[in-house]
Amino acid sequence: MHKSQDPVMEQKREALARFLGVDKTTLRISNGHLYGFKAFFHGSDEAYLVLSDAEATQAAENAVQDKLWLISLESLFAYFDIDAYPADLLGKVKTKEIRQANEEIKKLIYHTCGMEPLRKRMLSYGNRKNLLADHDQSEHYQDGFFIYRLY
Known part of the structure; x- marks a missing residue:
């Protein structure tokens, strides 16, 4: 068990424990960061981000550039009313190829409108939960924090 010395991380852990109905x-707590923030693991098949409102907005802004491949395909499929889901690619395409495609899309955006207008527009439409909650695209609120299930 990894105990944090950070009192805010402990508050987040307590909020998540109450939300899940489990012992804290x-x-x-993750060793690394996702979209700039530490995640929490519950068991071997659940991961969560627990963020303040400002942190959730920052994480969503960071997530935009990491998910350009997904955003592009979802937009393309929606535009042409195609019944397909970009997430289905994950089992069929190597992670390296997805990252490479994402980097190429990022270059196109930086050489046209830039990333900031895309970030602002996506968040203005309330896409924070879609960007952060990969599991269910839901945003939950508990004890002053927003909770997003990653998987």
Whole structure:
């Protein structure tokens, strides 16, 4: 069990534990960061981000550039009313290829409108939960924090 010395991380852990209805000692803090923030793990098949309102907005802004491939395909399929889901690619295409495609799309955006207008527009439409909650695209509120299930 990884105990944080950071009181805010402990508050987040407690909020998540109350939300899940579990003992806070069952929640582990990630070593790395996702979209600039630490995640929490519950068991071997659940991960969550627990963020303040400002942190959630910052994380969503960071997520935009990491998910350009997904945003592009979803937009293309929606525009042409195609019944397909970009997430289905994950089992069929190598992670390296997805990252490479994402980097190429990022270059196109930087050489046209830039990333900032895209970030602002996506968040102005309320897409924070779609960007951060990969599991269910839901934003939950508990004890002053927004909770997003990653998987």
